[in-house]
Amino acid sequence: MSHRLRKRRLVRERDQRSMRQLGVLFALSAAATALFLFSLRQRVELTRLNYRIEELRGKRAALVETQKELRLERSALRSLPRVERLARQRLGMAPAEPQQMLVASDTGAVVAATLPSTAHGRAEPWRVDARQPR
Amino acid sequence: MSRSRFCRSRLALLVAVLIVAHAILLWRLADLQLLRADELREHAERQYQRLVKLDPIRGPILDRNGHELALSVEVFSVYADPSEVRSAAAAARVLARALDVEEADLRNRLRAPRYFVWVKRKITNQEKARVEALHVAGVGFIKESQRFYPKQTLAAHVLGHVGLDNDGQAGIEYSYDSLIRGQAGLVRTLKNGRGEGFYSEVVREPTGGAALTLTVDEVLQHLAERELAEAVRSSNARWGSAVILDPRTGAVLALANVPTYDPNQAQRSRPEAWRNRAIADAYEPGSTFKVFTAAAALEAGVSKPSEWIYCQNGSIQVARRTVRDHKRFGTLTFAQVLEQSSNVGMIKVGLRLPPQRFFGTLTGFGFGAPGGVDLPGESHGLLHRPADWSGLTQAMMSMGQEVGVTPLQLASAMAVVANGGTYHAPYLVERVAGRDGQTLRSAAHGPGRRVLTPATAASLRRILQGVVLRGTGVRAAVPGYRVAGKTGTAQQIDASGRYSARDYVASFVGWAPADSPALLILVAVSAPRGAYHGGEVAAPVFSKIALPALQYLRVPPDSPQPAPNGPSTLAALSPTLGRASARLR
Secondary structure (H helix, E strand, O other), X not given: OHHHHHHOOOOOOOOHHHHHHHHHHHHHHHHHHHHHHHHHHHHHHHHHHHHHHHHHHHHHHHHHHHHHHHHHHHXXXXXXXXXXXXXXXXXXXXXXXXXXXXXXXXXXXXXXXXXXXXXXXXXXXXXXXXOOOO | OOHHHHHHHHHHHHHHHHHHHHHXXXXXXXXXXXXXXXXXXXXXXXXXXXXXXXXOOOOOEEOOOOOEEEEEEEEEEEEEOHHHOOOHHHHHHHHHHHHOOOHHHHHHHHOOOOOOEEEEEEEOHHHHHHHHHHOOOOEEEEEEEEEEOOOOOOOHHHHOOEOOOOOEOOHHHHHOHHHHOOEOEEEEEEEOOOOOEEEEEEEEOOEOOOEEEEOXXXXXXXXXXXXXXXXXXXXXXXXXEEEEEOOOOOEEEEEEEEOOOOHHHHXXXXXXXXXXXXXXXXXXXXXXXHHHHHHHHHHHOOOOOOOEEEOHHHEEEEOOEEEEOOOOOOEEEHHHHHHOOOHHHHHHHHHOOOHHHHHHHHHHOOOOOOOOOOOOOOXXXXXXOHHHOOOOHHHHHHOOOOOEEOHHHHHHHHHHHHOOOEEOOOEOEEEEEOOOOOEEEEOOOOOOEEOOOHHHHHHHHHHHHHHHHXXXXXXXXXXXXXXXXXXXXXXXXXXXXXXXXXXXEEEEEEEEOOOOOXXXXXXXXXXXXXXXXXXXXXXXXXXXXXXXXXXXXXXXOOOOOOOOOOOEEHHHHOHHHHHHHHHHO
């Protein structure tokens, strides 16, 4: 008889109290894990943004330097000895002679002009028809 | 032993082992976290944290119109960590070829027991590309700041130059070094395992250097340098200097010297080319100094412009010395003595002056002391006190000997006559601005120091116009403008201490327009060959600089009649056009 009793299927009684405790533990663990993951994500995002900031800082610094280099290059290209040399050699220009210049006597502004030469080789003044409306 | 006792003893042993193990762990924890915390934190920080020094950016130097004359940009420098270089000989061989450096010297540096050596500083982009292509282990690049002078030789003696560590060594770069060099900053950077920075924190911001705006005008500087260089070249002279001043304020608009150099390659130039002769070299000015003798005589009332002076047929005996004129002048007016530059006439005028009065007037003109211009190495010149004068000194000084002046001193002194009698100290820096543009300093435009009465200055201006119209300075004439000035031809003292029969300083100093001066220009050429008089060598250079300079500044011609070969005015050609021009203003 006792042997038969031993062979009968044992039915485990559910421990409701333990189940509740496990449930609570699971919920707490899940919450802690979620919090941990959220915090981790924040840190990861912060690190990612720091990389991005560093990258942008580097780009900005490079652009500032590029701008300076361009200013330098512009300044060198505008160097007057260079401009004069190019004007003479490439464009065949030369400084105007004093007798080729027309000056606004009030302002001192110079209009360099080539005046037609006379038979004697001297420059003839411009002829202006005073009757023409200006 | 019963079973339960056996189990208990094993359990106790297990517990004891666990306790010991945990105790070891706790001790290790305490050791790492408490006892060695500082040491380990430092070690970790060295690995992942780096403090980077940020080079200060040297402030720019601009001309008076804001054009850059000197600018700093970042360039790369090559370094090596010898501990990571596999083969110093092989690395030195390829790097030396790529960077054009001494192979043996580089090899020695790569074998040094250090963690950092320079391979080459401040390299070009092409050199960087060549080194990168070599993939040499242990070699890296660091950014540094380098100074550039985009206009090359323009205003070299004004700007000066910097050394390899961006320290000013000459010129404005030296005088204003503390203001324009700025201060290095510090940044704390966190690195990851690959050595990449992912976070940086500025510990100390770098302060950029101040920006300097000079009184120098790029166009006027170019004109002065171009014509001076041509004059020195064509006359085979030893050196030349040219100064352009605004006589109303003392602002230095141009300062040129020949020989000159390129500040971008200062170390490759001869050191004598660095010498700023316009401020550092005093020479006997000769006849240009007669203007100041005449000024002293008029101020003291011992002479009048209208008086006649007997020039003794061009010869006078002073102490035991005979002084001669270049022509046998008979009787000349006071004005003619200056126009024709008679030594005899001017000695007679000068000897009338009480020595202390003469000396006082000359110091008022700024002679014998530095003008205080913003450049290093300015000479005092030479002006002996009356107590040290010999029997000959006052006579010699009257005609510009036994006195030493620099070109800038002479120009500043002549500006007194040009502007109506006031001395203004010469200056080069108009404004100092901080990085955010605010003005830190600006030139103080003071009232100056009254040296001559306006009447004396006006008399001298009229007389000095005669020098250019009729006298020794006719080749200084500028078409369309009235010019006043004085020539000088002074013997130089040779190595034996005597006056040379061969070497002269040919000079001309003048201004235009004569009655409302916009520009004062001095030209001095040392030891010209062939022609050597101031009127032949220096006066034409004045004219070649002055005409385009006046036109660039839009100074209206003031000559009442246009010169035969000069520019025409609109008003002279056509009244209609002249009126239209006036309406357009």
